[in-house]
């Protein structure tokens with residue numbers, strides 16, 4: 001659909017209509033259908049391109065996806081089962097009401113594990129897309145209540161809290177990135193670069209969004225030349241965990 005409006009393209013002598021003319025007709029039609037569609041439908045159409053791109057991108061990186069599971073809980077469970085009794089450092093970026101950090105801390109019971117959650121608790125710092133606007137997910141500054149001394153929250157924008165953060169000693173790091181935005185994901189990956197050693201897991205919660213988490217991870221791989229495998233993923237590749245292998 002891209003290309004100059006007046007490009008004539010290849011001629012199709014048999015049909016008497018060139019590709020350029022066909023393309024112009026499709027664009028014309030699209031702008032006439034647009035007015036009868038809702039924002040939600042346009043968003044869904046846009047998102048469907050992202051699923052295609054996610055599959056294409058993984059192939060282009062030579063990353064194979066093992067058996068896919070049904071849900072986010074299944075993705076978490078696969079990781080949790082692999083880590084079960086080890087002491088781990090779990091860092092979550094984008095905590096909101098604490099559903100994920102609670103899930104992880106309730107299941108990984110090693111007393112030396114630590115669960116650190118980072119969030120402004122003021123919602124998204126900028127609009128994510130045409131539907132999800134700045135401020136979404138705000139809890140009015142309130143961190144969740146979790147009755148577990150191993151769980152700690154670092155309240156503020158990542159750009160403020162991460163530079164001064166020093167992770168406690170650990171052998172196994174798990175990073176859960178659920179901040180939705182390209183800018184936030186990019187910042188987190190860069191800030192943690194030196195801690196992402198071979199064996200580190202990085203989980204993304206909206207990976208199949210080509211303009212945000214996928215884009216930030218793609219740039220991170222290009223910049224660092226780190227190599228990852230997929231540890232586990234959901235069917236749509238929305239929920240996906242990578243493990244550093246080199």
Ligand SMILES: C[S@@+](CC[C@H](N)C(=O)[O-])C[C@H]1O[C@@H](n2cnc3c(N)ncnc32)[C@H](O)[C@@H]1O
Nearest residue numbers: 094095096100119120123137157158178179184
């Ligand atoms: C989708 S919610 C997190 C959901 C949570 N992980 C769960 O499983 O329920 C995204 C969160 O990211 C936070 N967030 C996004 N960018 C941020 C940034 N740069 N600094 C701090 N918090 C940020 C928002 O405040 C929001 O609470």
